[in-house]
Amino acid sequence: MSLQNDLTQKVIEAVKQLYQVDLPTVEFQPTRKDFEGDLTVVVFPMLRYIKGNPVQIGTQIGEYLQEHVEEVAKCNVVQGFLNIVIEERYYLNFFNSIKDEVDFGYVKTPSKGATMVEYSSPNTNKPLHLGHIRNNLLGYSVAEILKASGKKVYKAQIINDRGIHICKSMLAWQKFGEGETPESSGMKGDHLVGKYYVAFDKAYKEQIAKLVEDGTPKDKAEKEAPILLEAQEMLRKWEAGDAEVVSLWKMMNGWVYEGFDITYKNLGVDFDKLYYESDTYLLGRDVVKDGLERGVFFKKEDGSVWIDLTEDGLDEKIVLRSDGTAVYMTQDIGTAIQRVTDFPDINGMVYTVGNEQDYHFKVLFLILKKLGYSWAEKLYHLSYGMVDLPSGKMKSREGTVVDADDLIQNMEETAEAISKELGKLDGYSEEEKQKLYRTIGLGALKYYILKVDPKKRILFNPEESVDFQGNTGPFIQYTYARIQSILRKADDVSTAIEVTIQLHEKEKELLKQIQLFPETIQLAAENYSPALIANYTYDLVKEFNSFYQQVSILGETDGQKKNFRVQLSRKVGEVIQSAFRLLGIEVPERM
């Protein structure tokens, strides 16, 4: 269907005719800008099948293509590269076929089965920070990309709402809080709870210091500090269902959820399904027992249950403690199975979790495979690098974190300052302006994070603000706003474009770039990589700005050409919007 597929067939045909050889594949790449041509066939790989001079072979294939393929205008050969010039008519026909398509590039008929994308997965003892922002943006964006590539997607979040960490906040609040609430303090709920998490740590450290001073060894002091023992006691009470502890737990978690909701709303992310660890932490034990009977696991003398993964190059891994209680792995096994029970059409899952857990997920996926679940083949750990500060790792307990809410607000303020300086917003109401600052500020932040390959770690320097110029979100948003400005002034009539008009070099480049959008979405989906979408959009926009600078759109006197340029601009705008939607970034009408 696509030209490239068509040409592949023709090249194979040509080689068969010319050399009586069957070629398995043909390698194409876009022609480099320094050479004449649109598509390039790499001749070198063919030398394995055809003996001879690459230049000569390329020339002969080129001649064959010119004769037998309508769209091929001419060819030239440089070294082992056969550059093909495509007829302009082809590009204009292509444009006519897609120019009025809504959501061009998205696959609209979902394939069978669904993918669950898990992301965010916060602990409920502290507010979200920059690391969570990366997680949220990646997870949300990958979910949107998968949808656009034709998959049904469930977005899920597992909330780590139980455990020693939340007991620490609860205990500190009980001891030092004096009944403080989000209402009484005016603090966002998650920040308030986080404050007591820090307070716990402070008290804990003081107690350790005191114990050490009195002659207790440090490691012993760390285990025996009274406040830690109290927190552990509180966890035991929680597990036993102690009414008082449970109601405190509910109240404080409630505060945190209210806070999270605001942050999620500001970030523009959402979920189809929430899982709470307090509901799922007991899952998995039955599966382990069953697996034990089937010989997938084995029992050690002390009664603990393990799996031997040494044949797969990994270690032995515990899946059930000697007292029969679950470990993290047990829970994750159970939760995975629970999800498929909840959504039977799931045939794949994506876990958005930092790369520090690479090993854990490798083991988890392997165990699920060994247990024989068909969907275990299609599990993917969307592993991303940490966000580090110049001073090192962020640590909530020590307060060296870039808080998510602060950062978002900061970005908005920067956007506001720049906008005011440029002063282009006459006629906008204060409300419209505020909305715009948010769009731009978040656009800068989201693009900054998503354009980077997920697996690389990001070094974030809070001293140097995120850029608003160059390869940035606002740069792309600006281009979109400019296009909208043109469209407001033009009478865009969506008539068919004459395929005989002469294309400007920049127009042809733009058409080529637009044509790449559908395959870019597929590629991004296959690689779980929003960065590919970001880079694609940047290339498109850069090309458009160059076009905008060199070619007059509204000033064009030839009506046919003007009509084409207006419609081309509109389409570029639509692709920008579609691409940015996949990144969770909004586009403004003006800026």
Place this chain on the structure above:
RNA sequence: GGCCUCGUAGUUCAAUGGAUAGAAUAGAAGUUUCCUAAACUUUAGAUGCAAGUUCGAUUCUUGCCGAGGCUACCA
């Protein structure tokens, strides 16, 4: 120690084994009586080191150097 990631211009990022390694930013120099100058144009600057495989290596293999992570009957 073992295992896993990552090392590309001063800085932040690109490059299905392909042509002269692309951008942005910071630096230098230009473009506004004309559709939004958050733009455009020009300029200088980089593959950690050493072997190997290949017609061809930033990409694959091995070793070394450097950064980070995992290696809990914690989650």
